[in-house]
Amino acid sequence: QKEVEQDPGPLSVPEGAIVSLNCTYSNSAFQYFMWYRQYSRKGPELLMYTYSSGNKEDGRFTAQVDKSSKYISLFIRDSQPSDSATYLCAMNEIQGAQKLVFGQGTRLTINP
Amino acid sequence: NAGVTQTPKFQVLKTGQSMTLQCAQDMNHEYMSWYRQDPGMGLRLIHYSVGAGITDQGEVPNGYNVSRSTTEDFPLRLLSAAPSQTSVYFCASSYPASGRSGELFFGEGSRLTVL
Numbered sequence: 001q002k003e004v005e006q007d008p009g010p011l012s013v014p015e016g017a018i019v020s021l022n023c024t025y026s027n028s029a030f031q032y033f034m035w036y037r038q039y040s041r042k043g044p045e046l047l048m049y050t051y052s053s054g055n056k057e058d059g060r061f062t063a064q065v066d067k068s069s070k071y072i073s074l075f076i077r078d079s080q081p082s083d084s085a086t087y088l089c090a091m092n093e094i095q096g097a098q099k100l101v102f103g104q105g106t107r108l109t110i111n112p
Numbered sequence: 113n114a115g116v117t118q119t120p121k122f123q124v125l126k127t128g129q130s131m132t133l134q135c136a137q138d139m140n141h142e143y144m145s146w147y148r149q150d151p152g153m154g155l156r157l158i159h160y161s162v163g164a165g166i167t168d169q170g171e172v173p174n175g176y177n178v179s180r181s182t183t184e185d186f187p188l189r190l191l192s193a194a195p196s197q198t199s200v201y202f203c204a205s206s207y208p209a210s211g212r213s214g215e216l217f218f219g220e221g222s223r224l225t226v227l
Contacts, residue, residue: 006154036216043116043202043218043219043220044218096143096206096207098143098145098162098206099170102156103154104154
């Protein structure tokens with residue numbers, strides 16, 4: 001079993017819908033949680049970064065961490081076709097980017 | 113505004129051949145790493161380096177070598193290519209760990225096919 005599990009999808013929703021992407025993990029030492037976005041044939045780019053439990057909002061994106069359940073989520077409000085991409089969760093025991101552990105990635109398509 | 117540059121973008125090898133994937137960054141990042149991305153497996157760490165002259169193994173190091181002679185460059189060597197090494201390879205760099213977010217800066221990837 002992988003340390004980080006993510007439903008690979010694919011997930012297809014209409015424009016304007018609220019999207020929920022999720023990851024579960026088994027390592028209770030993870031404290032730093034990230035979401036990366038990867039467009040087709042490109043490298044991933046950092047979208048959201050959170051520390052420990054709680055919520056963080058950035059425009060239409062909200063990242064949520066529940067350490068007691070070992071569960072993290074990314075919500076996208078008012079989804080746009082430009083949000084179509086693969087979304088990867090990533091986690092770390094220590095602050096920084098060293099040895100990040102990634103989920104499998106969820107492929108998301110927003111239909112106009 | 114180069115960032116992380118990977119070459120080649122595409123490569124086809126025959127089983128048993130060796131090759132080097134090049135990675136260079138111009139952001140003066142101390143940390144560099146190599147990941148491979150396979151369907152259903154996500155990104156898996158192959159090797160990483162926290163500075164010139166220092167390298168260490170990640171999750172899937174077998175069949176790969178790395179070296180870090182300069183801050184800018186971090187080449188990945190395939191010693192004797194196998195079909196199981198068919199993948200998309202990403203080089204990524206970052207600031208040091210302390211006081212920084214978990215932001216990795218990725219190259220655009222190198223697509224390798226081993227026949």
